[in-house]
Structures are given as structure tokens and as C-alpha cells.
Amino acid sequence: MSTQQENEEERSFKRSRLQSQKENFHPGLLEETTIEKIHKAFQTSQPYLHCKIDQLMNDSLLRSVRKEIQENLHFTVKETDIYKVWQTGDLANLDGLPEDELAKLSHLFKLRNALYSQDFRDFISSVTNCGPLSGTKTDMSINSYNEGCHLLNHDDVIGTRRVSFILYLTDPDQRWDPQDGGALELYPVIEKGIPAVEPTVIIPPQWNQFVMFTVQPGHSFHSVEEVVPQGKPRLSISGWFHIPQKGEPGYNALVEEGQAKSSLEQLQEESDSSTKFAQYKTPLEDDATEGLTEEDLISLAEWMNPHYLNMTILSKMSEQFLEESAVQCKDILNKEWYDKIKQATLEADEQDGFGKERMMAHGTGTQRGNWECQGPPHRHRYMVVNSDNKKQQESSSSLLGDLKHKFSDEPFRHWLAVVTQLLPLGYRGDARRFRPGHDYTLATTNTRGQGVLDVTFCMASMPSDEAQEKWDGGEYGGYECYMAPHDEEEDAAVYKAADEEGALLTMPAGENELALVLRDEGVMRFIKYVSARAPGSRWDVAFEYDLPEEQDEEEQKE
Template sequence: MSSKRARSDPGSWTGGKRQLKEREVAELNPLLSEAKEQVREAWSRGLEYSHEKGLILDTQPFAHCVIPNFVQSQRFLAGLQNELLRLNFYDKSNDLYKFKQSDDLRKKKEYHISALRKVLFEDFRTWLSDIIGIKLENTVDLSCAKYEYTDVLLCHDDELEGRRIAFILYLVPEWGKCDGGNLDLYGADDHYQPQQIVKSLTPSWNTLVFFEVSPVSHHQVSEVLSEEKCRLSVSGWFHGPSLERPARYIEPLSHRYPHIASDEKILYDWINPIYLDVSTQAHIQEEFEEESEILLKNFFKKETFQMVCKALQGSEIKWKRRGPANKRCYDQAEEDSLPDILAKCMELFSSEAMFLLLSNFTGLKLHFLAASNNDADEKDSEIEEHDGHEHPCSSIEKRNKCDSTERKDDTNEGEDVKPKKIEDPGESSKSWNEEFGGVTSYIAKGEDEELLSLCPEDNSLALIYRDKETLKFVKHINQRSISQCKKTHETKGFWDFNFVYYE
């Protein structure tokens, strides 16, 4: 009897389903049509424009547009969000990013994803083509990304053949700037290199941001700081004729310096006596020649190491930020500001005695007096060393949370034969965890698989043999390091002494 009433009810189940489907049609915000001519005019003239309903077109630091309430139906958006969250996501992690991404959405058959794809590929693409005055191609890249606690996408410009407009549609809960995950836009210098963040856009539900892909469209997704929220978005690129790209700027090479004349007394003042023993050196050389790398623990004398650590925390040291942000991001100490103990430490690694000791450790001819089993014409080989709570890069570096990174495209070719600089990437930590980031990864050129992963470790000297086909990068130091430091009252980050020697 109850079934009969249900079938005869005017709001029958079948009719209800049909009405529900009608309510879930994906339609663009009428604001796009309403403001179309004004936006097109502003874009063509390179002017700013804002609408009272929230649409904003800005030209600084590069052309971009923010469209609130992009899709009209909230019911449709809820359905879309549910479908997206049910997709298979894959971990994406390298020197540039760490987040989860879905497969390409172009062939997904779920109702809401298909409807969104149709709106983007047809209605929005037509509107966008009229705005920028360029016919965009039918092909569109489209995927879904999830950024959760400590996920990040570091500074880059999105430039790839055929990409013309990048876009992001946010499907996030209530979100504040303090949650991280902001879209940071960088200004550029005269060489088209990113300088500092000029503008940050905080994600908000059903807001679409698009910008023109160009030589100066440097941007990043800042690290997500919330442990509870998920930054869900659909993003991709519209294709069309690329903007003219200027010749790639080549950074000037660093100078190479010869060793400083010295006798072996400097070694006895600093280094653990066990490493000055001839039989120990022979054992180290045998292992190094077999593995092409070695970690020498407790390298400095204990009391000397403690003096170095104390000096690194001194307020008199002047630190300078190293960039550009699409290649590296950490602080480097200015050598003329170093206290005496650190200046002497740098002198140690530049000394003739150290060149000879490293030759004994490695079997490489790093000094003309050193014996070598290798061919003398192997001039492209490098030995990199990391000392103390330190990290790679030819100098003393301070690696801090969230900004400590060095990209694998920065191969440091042409660095000094002696330590050329001192950089500070963060303060030392006796219990550094690989989950914090700050790990140095070595990979073969053109490959993704790591050859070697080096985690910072107190008072340890790492020697790595590296040729031109081996690249390295330092992983971004994330929020977990700060959380750990608050619990243990330790200093955050770590310092890194880095040197490159040439055979």
C-alpha cells in the first residue's frame, strides 16, 4: 500500500531524479557575460579591472584574473567534489613539488567531471579566447590535485611548448592565509628571473584563477600548514601560440681559487686524530673507490665542533638570501662577517693540507703532490663535502623551514676549487628526520630515481664523487621541522658547509 502511494505521488521517484539532474547542470556565473567587454578591453590595454561582484583582473606582477562563484550550482559543486575525492591519486614528489595528483580528467566519464570538462572546454574557452584575442586550441590539459599537510609546489613559470593560459578551480573548505597553500606570484628582474613574492592569492570555494603563461609567470603553491584541511583543485592549461621567449639567462660562473699554503698542523688542530692515521686513510680510500661516497662521522674534535656550533648562532654573522627562487632558496653567510673560529674553519677546508688529506681519502689527484690511480685528464670530476650540521653547496649555508631548497637544474658547474662562500640554510638539529626535508638527493641526468640520498648529520663529513652527468638537489624543509623543534626546544633547521674540489 505504501508502494502504491509512492508511485502515484506527483513528486515520483523518477520525476524527482529528473528534476535533481536538471538542478545539477554546470553553468558559468552570468558575471562572465556581464563583464566580458570590460575585461576584454582591460586585458588588451594592459589595465587593471575590478567588478563589484568580485571579479578582478590585475596586471601585477603578471596578467591574471580571479573569478569568484565560477559555477552557479552549489549542488553541482558538491557532487563534483565527491566524484573528485573518489578518484585514484598518486604521490608526486621531486625537487619541485610534493602533492597528490589524479590521472588526466579528459577521459573520465563520471557525470559531474564530464559536465565540468564540457563547461571548461567549450563555454569558458570561448569566453577566454574572446578576452585575450587569441584562438585557443580544443586540447586542454586537466587534472585534479590534493595538497595536504606539508605539501608544496615551489617556484616555476609553467612554460612548456603550446601552453598559453593556466587555470585553477578551487574546491576547498573555509580557508585562511594561515592555512598555507596560497598561490604566490613573483615579480621578475631584468633577466626574467623571479625576485620576491609580490602577491598571494588565498584559495576559496568555487573560485577560478587564470593567468597568462609567459617568461615572467613565476608562481608557487606555498606549503600547506593545516593538518586537518585538504586543498582540492582542478587545474590545467589552455593551448595556443606561445609568447616569444627570450634567450635563457646564464648565471656567471663562480671563480675557482687555488689552495692556501699551509702545513699539516692545521689538521691536528681541528680533525679527529683517527682520520689522520695512515691505515685509516687507506681503508677510507678503499671504500670510497668502491662506493664513490663515504660518510666520516665525528670528523672534528669534539671541543672544536662545539665552538663552531656556538659561533654559528652568533648575531654578528650577516646572512644573505640566495636566489633566484626557481633555482635555490636559502641564506648564505657573508665571509667578512664571520667570527674568527668560522673564518679558520673555512681556511681549513681551503688549505693545502686538506687538499692532500682529501686526496688520500679518495685516491683522486686534488693536489699536484698527491698520488693518483686515475687518468690525469678526468677534469670534470668533483668532490663535494658536507661538514657539521650541514648541507651541500660550496660555502656555509643556513637552511630554514619552508625556504630551504636547491633545484636539480642548478648543477653548480664552475664552482671554486676551494670553498667559495658560506651559506646558512637553517640551524642545526641533533635529531634531524628525513620527513623534515633538507635531504640532498643525487640523480643521474635525465633520470628520476635517486642514486644517493644524504640526510644531515651532526659533525659528519660526507664525500661524494660527482661527474657532470650527476645532478643534485636539496629537498624543501617543511613545517614538520618547526613542530618538532617546538616539542624538543631545539633550534630549527641546520647549517651546512659545502665545498667542491676539482681533480
């Protein structure tokens, strides 16, 4: 056979293959004119390279896929500090199913093969200019974002990922209401690796809509807004196209070795000491752990429940702390302070529209008093009181700002010494507000090489008798979780769930409570994302106290 005949047969085979693939996709999608149009939109997109295709698949095929999923697949809920979602296993495993089971998912199998076909991978490469993509490494799953499900800010950098994609399978006969949440949110960066606190592009899901973006370390930050209503799941297929694997055309060992570290690895390596400790002017003497002075008692009585100024009570608390490295104090504020803060925080939530089981717009609350939003959101997002910014007098920021100053005063330092038998050297902390539907902290590790004393006053909004039950259950978030260090052999791409064996201590958001926790080196902590369905905001004053370096026995003898 001549070379010309071989080339003609190859072209004929490709045309036949392309024609068969075209039947699986929306009419005209794989045409050159369409590819060029999408490519131009992709190249000019902001805040980073991405595109949205309103109709990707053959509608009949996708409806059949949705029906198969609903009738034959099992979903498992997965929840960590960064997400909550109902998910199937990796669809790469479809190849290993028995024939009778695969027959029940024949349309899903067809869809998966179409998405990873050479023709569609060529389409992706042409649109994104990302180079060749792997045809052997399939990486996709079906996600159902039910009521309360969400995915917080991250850049998708794990392993050999090159292009991220989402194909929406929401109700084909009813348009998704953006007020129900579930939108894909894209964030600009202030500088590489530091996303802005709020997104600039928000893409609500719609049936047969396809969104993709190239995985760009330090740039492709995104999140999935919480789904609020009950009984209206945001169903989607999401996954990644990878760089060519070993043995595939286009494989480059140097490119694979040079892949950026995952978001989780970056967080674990980042120090939690971005804010330095303010040092007390004078060190405490050892006898500071024995009792409080008259001046201390007078100062503390201005705001603290007198129950916690009784030396008998403090001695019992000290015993518990020494045994468990943690102690919680109910009703820590006296009645005057408690009444003022409760009224101010409930009024603020009411005026801002929180606690009504709906998503509020980004930026809600930023015009209130001295509150301002603080990020970066790939580590945390919450409001803080900026006492230097005297915008206006406002009760919630003024009162919690005043309480913040109490936490740095010498009398409270002395009180901590009595309860913990530790001698704080310095402090850092903020008065914070975690707004429903917006705010959280992701797990960060104590990397200081020694223990740190965490002291947190919590004032979760309690507008009704049922509110405490909601906070206690954990479903609405706002709880603080301490976790054991990750095993070095664990996959660094996996965020450990709070309910696994790694959880050392979990504290639901309470009202008028103070928690003291000695956090050892390597221990992780986070405050779970506060659901839009929560009774209101989690308000707190959270401080860390610098402690003297631990001495070994020989140094102590000397």
C-alpha cells in the same frame, strides 16, 4: 534558406548555447560588464599579467563536483625535486570511461566541459587578449596538497601552454586560514628569466576561487606554498589552455615551432659554473696523496676530530672512496667546535621561530648576522654567509663562516688528497642555511666535461631525540640526492622522482657529518626542499673542488 535566416539561426544557437553555459558559472560572470571589469584588472596586474575571480562556478555544481571527487577518485602521491602533491590522472581521460563509471563523475564531466567550452574559452581570450585557444587539447587534473605538499618556483613553460589556471575546491563552509600555507606565490623578475628571491603577490586559496595567468617565458614565475596542517587538504583543479592545435581555427605552425623551452630544459642546459673556481697558488705534487705534514696535522687538529687524523683510518677511508666514489665521516668536528656550532644554530632557529611546524614569513633570518638570501629561486634558494658584509657579530654566521675558510686552506686540501687520491686545483663554496618552509636546490647537472669533487659538512638542527629520526625518514626534506643523467628520449617536461631508478646516492641531513662524493659528468644533484614541519634548519658548508683533466692511456704513457 536566405543568408539572413542562416545568420539569425546561428545567433539564436549561440544565445541558447551561452545561456546553457551561464547556468554552470556564477551569476553574471559571462556578462560583458563583468568581462570588461576583469579585463581591466588583468591588464594592470603585477608582477605579471594575472587575475583572481572570487566566485567562478555555480556553487551547487561545484559542491557536487567536490563530493564526487572525494567519494570516487583515487589520488597518487608524486614527488620530485620541485614538488610533492597527490594527483589524479588527466581529466581528458574522462571521455574514455565506461558509462557506469562516468555516471559517478557526471558533475565533474560537466565542469570539465564547461571550462573548455567555446564560451568560456572566449571569456578567457577576452580577459587576457591571448588570442584563440584550443578546444581539442584539454589539460587538467585534480590536485590535493596534503600535509607537506608544495610546488617550487617555475614559469610553467612547457609545449603549447598559453594560459594557466587554478580552481580551488577547499572546504566550502570554512574559510582557509593563510597561516596553514598553500598560497599561490607570484614572483617579479630582476631581468627576463631571473626571478627575485621572494614573491610580491601571495594568494591564499578559497572555495570557488579561480586564478589564471598567461604563460610568459622568463616572466610567469610562481610557486605553491607548503600546506602545513594535517587533515586539511588544499584541493584544486589546475590545468592549462593551449594554443590552437593543427586543424583548429587559429592554428599557426610558426607559433607552435617557436614555443619556448620548458623550465626543466632550461635548467639542464644552464651551466653549473656561474661561480668560477678560485685556483690554488701552487699545484700539488703526486706524493701529496701519501700523507700529512706536521704542519697539516697541527692546523687540522684545531677543528677536526683527531680520529680523522689517524693514517690508518685515512687509508681505510681512501680504499672506500676509490671503490665507491663516496665516503661519509660521522662526528667530523672536534668537541669544542661541535658544541659551539650546535649551540649557535639551535639558538638561531629558536629566535627565528623555525622548528615549530608553521610557515614563517619570507625574509625570516635575513637580519641575522652576515646571512643573506641567495637565488634565483627557479634554481635554488638558501641563505649564505657573506663575510664581506660586516653587519653585526652573530655566532651562527661567524662560526660557519670560519669553517668555510678552513675548507679552502691548504691543510684541508692536503687531507682531501690523502683520502680521495685526487689533487684539487681550485675550489668554490659557501656556508649555507636552508630554512624550513623556504629553502632548497633544484636538480642541476655537472656540465664541466669531467668529474668534480663535492665536499659537504652538514649540521642539521637536532633540538630533540626525535629529530634525527625525522631527518632520516626524508619526509621533512633536507636530504641530498645524486641522480643519473636523464635519458635523451625522456620527456624534457618531466622531473624524475628521487626514489626512481635514477637515484645514485641519497644522504639524509645529519649532524656533524662530512660527505665526499666524486660527481661524474652529467650526474645531477639537489637538496630537497626543507619542510616547514622539519625540526629546524639544515646548516652546511658545501664546496666543490676542481680536478685535473683526466688523461687517456696513451697520454699517460707519454
